[in-house]
Amino acid sequence: MTSDDFPHSGAAIVADAVRRRYAGGFEAVAGISFSVPRGELFALLGTNGAGKTSTVELLEGLARPDGGRVRVLGHDPYRERAAVRPRVGVMLQEGGFPSDLTVTETLRMWAGCTSGARPPAEVLDLVGLGARAQVRVKQLSGGERRRLDLALALLGRPEILFLDEPTTGLDAEGRRETWRLVRELREAGTTVLLTTHYLEEAEALADRLAIMHQGRIVTSGTIADVTAERPARIRFELPAGVPAARLPLTLRAAADGRRVDIRTHTLQESLHTLLSWARESGVDLIGLDARSASLEEAFLDIAKTHMETEKVAA
Numbered sequence: 001m002t003s004d005d006f007p008h009s010g011a012a013i014v015a016d017a018v019r020r021r022y023a024g025g026f027e028a029v030a031g032i033s034f035s036v037p038r039g040e041l042f043a044l045l046g047t048n049g050a051g052k053t054s055t056v057e058l059l060e061g062l063a064r065p066d067g068g069r070v071r072v073l074g075h076d077p078y079r080e081r082a083a084v085r086p087r088v089g090v091m092l093q094e095g096g097f098p099s100d101l102t103v104t105e106t107l108r109m110w111a112g113c114t115s116g117a118r119p120p121a122e123v124l125d126l127v128g129l130g131a132r133a134q135v136r137v138k139q140l141s142g143g144e145r146r147r148l149d150l151a152l153a154l155l156g157r158p159e160i161l162f163l164d165e166p167t168t169g170l171d172a173e174g175r176r177e178t179w180r181l182v183r184e185l186r187e188a189g190t191t192v193l194l195t196t197h198y199l200e201e202a203e204a205l206a207d208r209l210a211i212m213h214q215g216r217i218v219t220s221g222t223i224a225d226v227t228a229e230r231p232a233r234i235r236f237e238l239p240a241g242v243p244a245a246r247l248p249l250t251l252r253a254a255a256d257g258r259r260v261d262i263r264t265h266t267l268q269e270s271l272h273t274l275l276s277w278a279r280e281s282g283v284d285l286i287g288l289d290a291r292s293a294s295l296e297e298a299f300l301d302i303a304k305t306h307m308e309t310e311k312v313a314a
């Protein structure tokens with residue numbers, strides 16, 4: 001097959017009807033398709049066991065798909081590994097370095113197998129580990145090890161970066177530092193494929209995303225696309241002495257005692273009704289909070305809907 005007869009052949013990553021089966025016949029990836037244009041940050045999200053790692057391993061060329069096709073930079077990453085591997089950086093969930101080496105020795109060892117490697121000091125500065133250069137790997141904290149994993153993935157100035165749960169174990173500041181670095185890399189043109197359990201991370205970084213459940217992609221697009229169908233939310237508390245029965249009729253059902261939690265597909269109109277009523281009635285809406293659906297709400301809703309559908313089908 002030439003690259004010309006393949007869909008989206010100019011994209012950095014293409015998965016076309018990809019399947020992966022494990023021994024015993026269990027299908028962990030059940031025919032998924034997506035493509036990632038060059039320079040985009042694409043996040044793969046999903047419930048536990050959804051098939052994210054199984055998919056990413058196919059893209060990294062660590063296994064061959066049982067159906068469908070994968071292309072990375074126009075090549076089959078499994079059969080043409082020698083062509084693809086030098087151009088991608090992979091940050092695995094478990095780095096597994098020899099723990100007696102220092103941070104710099106570890107980078108030098110890796111650099112020996114990487115063509116055009118950055119100098120160790122440069123890559124350590126990038127990930128904020130400059131001050132730990134002479135420390136043995138076994139003395140690093142969990143978060144520092146994740147940063148060393150990232151440093152190794154960046155050593156060869158990759159065109160595509162695979163980040164599997166890159167901020168697990170990092171504290172809030174470390175996570176934000178990593179986000180800043182990932183944004184800088186993307187701005188410099190690196191294509192990034194990210195898997196994460198933190199929806200906030202996908203919200204902060206992803207240009208587009210796909211949510212997987214039981215080996216399939218159940219929704220994909222920009223964050224705005226994925227959250228578009230979900231209701232927005234208005235929350236507040238009524239002051240003592242103002243019964244919920246005084247609320248406008250359309251909003252009354254959302255009250256539970258003094259707490260009111262409104263779900264609405266017409267946020268602006270519902271807010272207008274509420275605020276007009278509050279002003280006319282001279283009522284303070286305590287802790288008023290109005291927001292569009294978040295990725296987290298969309299995700300939980302999707303997971304719940306699919307689990308309910310499966311129960312009905314069973």
Ligand SMILES: Nc1ncnc2c1ncn2[C@@H]1O[C@H](COP(=O)(O)OP(=O)(O)OP(=O)(O)O)[C@@H](O)[C@H]1O
Pocket residue numbers: 022023026028046047048049050051052053054055
């Ligand atoms: N080597 C294997 N042999 C058999 N089944 C496997 C193997 N590796 C993974 N699986 C199964 O395939 C399914 C998908 O696993 P995978 O690790 O790809 O999911 P994931 O979305 O990355 O999950 P998590 O978010 O929990 O890391 C799971 O049901 C898992 O138990």
